[in-house]
Amino acid sequence: MTPPDCEAISPLEKLVVRTTSPGQLIEVVSSSTCSVTKGPISDDFTLEEEDAKVADISDEDISINTEHIKREDEPSSSGISGDKNDQACHNSGKVKQENPQVLPRCNCEELKRADAYLETKDLWEKFHELGTEMIITKSGRRMFPTLRISFSGVDAQTKYAVLLDIVPVDNKRYRYAYHRSSWLVAGKADPPSPARIYLHPDSPFTGDQLKKQVVSFEKVKLTNNDMDKQCHIILNSMHKYQPRIHLVKLGSDHPNPIHITDLEAEQSRTYIFPETVFTAVTAYQNQLITKLKIDSNPFAKGFRDSSRLSDLESRGSVETLLREHAFRHSPFRAFMSGDIPSDQAALAQAAALGRVPPPTELLLMASQAGNPWKMPGMPFSMAELSSFMNAHQQQANHLANLYFGLPRTMFPQLSTVSASSTVTGTAAAVAASAENIRNPPGHLPLPAALQFSSSRPIQTTLPPISSITAGSSSLTPSQLYSSRLHLSSLYPGLKFHPYFRPRLLQNSSSKSPLDAESEGILP
């Protein structure tokens, strides 16, 4: 499908033409900032702050503004704009800003049975453990990893739309301290970009399609251009964001060029996968992120030269780095023992634990074994747990960056050295306990007492997020939205990739990354 008044096929047109129902976008005008109560995580940040003015940021600055509804340039008839520059955004419109605290919800009884699963969970977690960064450019950049969602519990005959938006996680602007390889709060958030909702171009779906196919958001692009006329999502660089998936039940009378202007008015449900939180950047900050992107994105294969990596080039290079990273910061053991650290000392201790099996190690084969992963007897959901754990991620990440934030040429040696930490018996023990877990084909719910999967979204049937509790620890929205999970450590795989089979390592396990660094890791 190309607009009749256009002779040549523009890249944008292709995006639209070659997808069935063109990618549609809804522009949110009166976007409010995302009000998030400052919690422990913010304190963690300030711990590392070098900039004194950050102290100015406080909760009272944050206002929730969901009631303004402005509609400008609303197309007259069907919402299809005739504007030449806007031709690809066929169904662009304006809706009031939804607040993430308010939105994750389900206002439709039938949709309460609907569940969503993040197919690319494993990869997202790898990135999340390093602090995912997404490049945004003027012309628009794809997301990598891709959001690929599968659904269950939908009605086969009903029609649905699937939408994506990306909301700010907090009211902060960040900067990256290269010398210490960590993110610091750099001040209050910039004025929010025009909020947009991206309608999956394959919409509408029947429930039957949703159950059999995976909805991939590979086409969506992120931009920092406020004036973007294409169907791209506009973000602010150096800000943190949380993608959200919306499942909207469409009535039979719904117009074909789907034109959703107000999610609140629709029968819809919102799914949030905390492991997909990312920081928008115009250039990568964390070199580990760069490396992981290069090694996992096929389009970046051209940068997988041996000049960056002296050994382990053919396999395991990424995994090794990740493995090490996760290894040192996994709070796995702390959670398994029910001892939830609530202060920084405990966090640092947990991050320094060396006997805990690296999440990546346990997870590597998980994607082949079916989903969701369940673990009976846990007192709180994975999403809740992950949110809590995220509250301490910044600290752990800092330690990790101290350890790994080194010149690129040092990576191989570092990898080798850190790979020789103790991973010994614990992984095997977890594997043994995992024998009780059954992985059904597909991801149909098990009759287990509690779903235990970070790939399950935050259930909107739960109380408001601000009142969600995880075990004995209460979670703030800030913790929820800025989460970086170490959840993968709680997914003991039933089988291990040969490369990650438990083995004896040389170094003492009680050593913290800081210790390792102070001892001179560089050969």
Add this chain to the structure above:
Amino acid sequence: MTPPDCEAISPLEKLVVRTTSPGQLIEVVSSSTCSVTKGPISDDFTLEEEDAKVADISDEDISINTEHIKREDEPSSSGISGDKNDQACHNSGKVKQENPQVLPRCNCEELKRADAYLETKDLWEKFHELGTEMIITKSGRRMFPTLRISFSGVDAQTKYAVLLDIVPVDNKRYRYAYHRSSWLVAGKADPPSPARIYLHPDSPFTGDQLKKQVVSFEKVKLTNNDMDKQCHIILNSMHKYQPRIHLVKLGSDHPNPIHITDLEAEQSRTYIFPETVFTAVTAYQNQLITKLKIDSNPFAKGFRDSSRLSDLESRGSVETLLREHAFRHSPFRAFMSGDIPSDQAALAQAAALGRVPPPTELLLMASQAGNPWKMPGMPFSMAELSSFMNAHQQQANHLANLYFGLPRTMFPQLSTVSASSTVTGTAAAVAASAENIRNPPGHLPLPAALQFSSSRPIQTTLPPISSITAGSSSLTPSQLYSSRLHLSSLYPGLKFHPYFRPRLLQNSSSKSPLDAESEGILP
């Protein structure tokens, strides 16, 4: 959208995933041959036959078989097949064969106002004048030119599906005589391939979308593999085919994965563009077709090297060849004078006329001027006219091939020589008469007495095709379906491309191509 049980993305998946509603295909099982009464065109063919057995072909062999309805492997619920090999053909099914004589119709009152326009008409006509060939391969080959259709007269709120099928033009098998560069009948048609209907992947459309956008069938692929599991249309090599476009009005209760099993049962209308007739081949036969494909298909740019073309490389190379070809065989003058030649002698005479402006020359800028083109006072429709003219195309084509079917290295010289034929005053005269023509923006119908546009499909509101009459000459279905138009000569453009501005040429205009050849065109 990718099937959930598939980890890697196959090329097929991409086809489906990256289009909104996946390309859908309906398989016709009990396909009947297309019964077409033998007409003058067949006699033309037999004139050139070298194979005596072709005489065995007669009408009594042809049977119409539209009543058999076989349904095999019908998916249980929504028509989506779980078959792994069939995963892309989500909505494949079986329908009874439609006969082209029966199908071009309109069984819906509202659809009688719906009109279709072939956006790529100009290019199609260039190919048609040479005798279009389409490569078919085991893995599937795209069509070039692409079928790009725009619609008018549809209801903005109603939903529609647009489909494509390709039906045999006659009951013959052809072969190409290289030494005389012409197509000959080589016998009776092979057993027909499984007939399939390709649902445009962007379906469903709203009328609003159809009016504003162009429906492009660029994704459809042709194959000679009877066992094809992908969404490709299966054809027999060395057979002639006519693509057809079907516009189906969808009720609001229509299932989302559109599953049309019987076009007769739908509210639908069929459009046929005679200039899109082609011969399926596994390798190009006519070198002029090869050249035109190379010069007009961007993907074949790699073959546009100077070794094939010594001059005019940057511009006009194709046009020059085509111009010459069309120049010599345009029946323009004969039709404009109302003198319709009905025997070979008259045809040969018309083909040899040198003063007639080449269609390409007149048409080059036509696409920029809006549609449809109308010319008041003509007693029959363009489609009818074109069908008649087609009856004599084979002969003209033969002459053209004698003239141009030469070693590739000879082309440049030939181009230069033939480009220097008389195109003089006639084009200017036509341009002058064209001043009375108004081109409305878009292609809304003018209140003219008669639509006069080959880009208008055969109107299915007309009587059955077999009884259509064109002026004083009656047309057989054979003439309709195997038509090759010279209609472009009847589209006097309002402005001329500088390259094709009328100019004086050196050679005498009264010379026929055969004469030119006998005189030794090679320098």
Add this chain to the structure above:
DNA sequence: TTATTCGCACCTAGGTGGGAATTT
């Protein structure tokens, strides 16, 4: 200094016809 932009080389993915090899 820090952040952003832009051209670039290098990929993926796949659409061309050529031409040798193979089949019919």
Add this chain to the structure above:
DNA sequence: AAATTCCCACCTAGGTGCGAATAA
């Protein structure tokens, strides 16, 4: 002899991060 198949070089189209240049 004619038709088909297969691999190939060479394209289009566009998704990567790099690094120099530029901007804030």
